[in-house]
Amino acid sequence: MGTASRTLDHKHITTMPTGADISLAIHTITGSEPGPRFLIFGGIHGDEATAVEAVRRIVEAVDENELKGTLVAVPVSNPYAYESMTRHTMQDGLNLNRIFPGDAAGSLTEQLAAALVEIQEGADYFIDFHSSGLYSTVDYAYVHSGAEILARNYGTSLLYHHDPYSGSSAEMMLSAGKPAMVSELGGGGQLTTDFLDRSVAGTLNVLRAVGMLPGDPVDPPEQKVMTKLVTLRPTTGGAVISDYGPETLGTVVPGGTVLGRVVNPHTFEVMEELVAPFDETIIVLTREQYTRCAPGDYGFMVGDNGSVTSVDAI
Numbered sequence: 001m002g003t004a005s006r007t008l009d010h011k012h013i014t015t016m017p018t019g020a021d022i023s024l025a026i027h028t029i030t031g032s033e034p035g036p037r038f039l040i041f042g043g044i045h046g047d048e049a050t051a052v053e054a055v056r057r058i059v060e061a062v063d064e065n066e067l068k069g070t071l072v073a074v075p076v077s078n079p080y081a082y083e084s085m086t087r088h089t090m091q092d093g094l095n096l097n098r099i100f101p102g103d104a105a106g107s108l109t110e111q112l113a114a115a116l117v118e119i120q121e122g123a124d125y126f127i128d129f130h131s132s133g134l135y136s137t138v139d140y141a142y143v144h145s146g147a148e149i150l151a152r153n154y155g156t157s158l159l160y161h162h163d164p165y166s167g168s169s170a171e172m173m174l175s176a177g178k179p180a181m182v183s184e185l186g187g188g189g190q191l192t193t194d195f196l197d198r199s200v201a202g203t204l205n206v207l208r209a210v211g212m213l214p215g216d217p218v219d220p221p222e223q224k225v226m227t228k229l230v231t232l233r234p235t236t237g238g239a240v241i242s243d244y245g246p247e248t249l250g251t252v253v254p255g256g257t258v259l260g261r262v263v264n265p266h267t268f269e270v271m272e273e274l275v276a277p278f279d280e281t282i283i284v285l286t287r288e289q290y291t292r293c294a295p296g297d298y299g300f301m302v303g304d305n306g307s308v309t310s311v312d313a314i
């Protein structure tokens, strides 16, 4: 038995024109016994503060004296996007989760990706924590082939089976043959306590399942694996008047149901309706009653209940 420890390190990335140095904070919890190396990231998208807080609570919740192996956490993977509360990095316009493995000689976001890839080296498991942005709320996780142990034990009722996005952090791990999962929980300031509690409980359950924490994992709930998931994006800017808020997440509505309307806040004209596209449409991402939208924003995300399968079938 070794000595359990918790450390905080800063990985320097670059210096900005302001003179400010930018670094990534890395929390490392080392258990008293050897075991796997489990890596978690938060805040790859800067407008997903719920995911950043999930990572903080997970690090607080893990008892190093019970841990076998090492938990490594980067809570804010894109500090400038977090500062500006934007999905993309304002300094170079890039989406960090589409440009992995990055470039250590490139722009700010490219350098961040390259540094995060270095942190991924040697990791046995990986969860990337996301949430919805400032104006919407989401509830699902990705299930990738070979990574079922993560999605099963994390325990969201909705899973999405999909190839990892090209240039994503999850793709880096999966292409190296390591189980990786993306969590998409919360956002929009809605039901935040519930989503954070589920992020922590789900991760602790995964750590039990992979043998890093003592005790048996609890059995997952019945899980729907969606194979068809689409984003309903308003083509015009204005206000979204939503009839389907976060309390409707996971419910099924008939095709043709109007989920929300885009209203021109200047003229009050209804510009377009956001309509359930599938005969049985699962509500996966919602908007609060009144929110602002720009053309192409996330309006709603919906799954096809007719495409649903089980984890065992993928």
Ligand SMILES: [Zn+2]
Residues within 6 Å of the ligand: 044, 045, 048, 130, 131
């Ligand atoms: Zn995200």
